Amino acid sequence: MTRRFRPAWFARPAAALLAAAGLYTAWTQQPPAEPPLTVTRIADDLHVIAGAGGNIGVLTTDEGVILIDDKFERNVDGILEKVKSISSKPIRYVLNTHLHGDHTGGNAKIAALTGAVLFAHANARAVMVEKKMPGLQNITFTSRAAIHLGGKTVEAYYFGRSHTNGDVVYYFPGHKVIHTGDMFAVGGPIVDYSSGGNGREFLGTLGKALELDFETVIPGHGGPVLQKSDLSTFHAELANAQAQISKLIREGKPKDQAKALVHTGEFRMCCKTAMWDRTLPGLWDELSR
Numbered sequence: 001m002t003r004r005f006r007p008a009w010f011a012r013p014a015a016a017l018l019a020a021a022g023l024y025t026a027w028t029q030q031p032p033a034e035p036p037l038t039v040t041r042i043a044d045d046l047h048v049i050a051g052a053g054g055n056i057g058v059l060t061t062d063e064g065v066i067l068i069d070d071k072f073e074r075n076v077d078g079i080l081e082k083v084k085s086i087s088s089k090p091i092r093y094v095l096n097t098h099l100h101g102d103h104t105g106g107n108a109k110i111a112a113l114t115g116a117v118l119f120a121h122a123n124a125r126a127v128m129v130e131k132k133m134p135g136l137q138n139i140t141f142t143s144r145a146a147i148h149l150g151g152k153t154v155e156a157y158y159f160g161r162s163h164t165n166g167d168v169v170y171y172f173p174g175h176k177v178i179h180t181g182d183m184f185a186v187g188g189p190i191v192d193y194s195s196g197g198n199g200r201e202f203l204g205t206l207g208k209a210l211e212l213d214f215e216t217v218i219p220g221h222g223g224p225v226l227q228k229s230d231l232s233t234f235h236a237e238l239a240n241a242q243a244q245i246s247k248l249i250r251e252g253k254p255k256d257q258a259k260a261l262v263h264t265g266e267f268r269m270c271c272k273t274a275m276w277d278r279t280l281p282g283l284w285d286e287l288s289r
């Protein structure tokens with residue numbers, strides 16, 4: 001199998017479909033079609049729900065279910081249906097990787113329907129308060145925490161700023177799996193400066209995540225199930241792109257030529273898609289300082 005970069009949500013037929021859906025929206029005011037929710041098995045008790053929004057990790061235990069992220073509010077009915085197809089137990093915790101609405105949008109509705117406890121990094125919750133976002137978390141942490149349920153554990157790590165100032169890596173030690181949130185979005189990254197993101201620190205933060213003892217990665221977008229080597233590749237490619245930008249800055253090249261001058265054509269995991277186009281100017285500014 002070739003391993004050329006082609007996330008499903010960026011493949012050409014999907015792009016054509018989205019363009020068509022955009023036109024359809026303009027005519028009918030109907031929301032554009034979303035990719036359907038799908039379930040991918042990692043282990044009997046660990047699954048990923050992909051589709052619209054960020055990838056959801058689903059850990060099932062005898063005492064209930066732990067979700068990592070919960071997409072948009074409009075996806076909640078579909079999410080609950082998928083979770084029910086995996087486990088008959090109630091959702092007890094929703095652990096957010098960061099604040100964005102495609103990862104926390106289901107928080108309020110799921111908490112109201114199930115009584116689940118909402119959990120995130122303190123910085124993520126603070127930005128949500130600032131931006132008046134719904135679904136605020138009940139519990140926050142600052143550097144390291146563990147969630148125990150039904151004899152199983154999920155560890156939460158904060159390694160520093162990257163996509164935002166409150167990105168959590170969730171570690172499933174029993175499975176040697178991590179969920180990175182958008183610290184690893186295939187084709188990205190995006191640095192959200194309005195939420196405290198930092199492109200310069202991004203590499204160091206990713207490097208700390210890579211020190212965990214894991215084999216399998218659930219990225220924030222893409223995948224939905226990748227390997228540690230894919231995250232290493234993403235890290236190396238981002239380092240390569242940053243080195244190119246720094247060199248161009250030293251050579252006095254103008255920022256508006258960044259897209260043409262930074263070569264990422266052979267990259268497999270990083271620095272593609274519209275996400276990278278959004279990231280480049282800010283990253284250039286950061287590396288110029």
Ligand SMILES: [Zn+2]
Nearest residue numbers: 098100163182
């Ligand atoms: Zn995000």
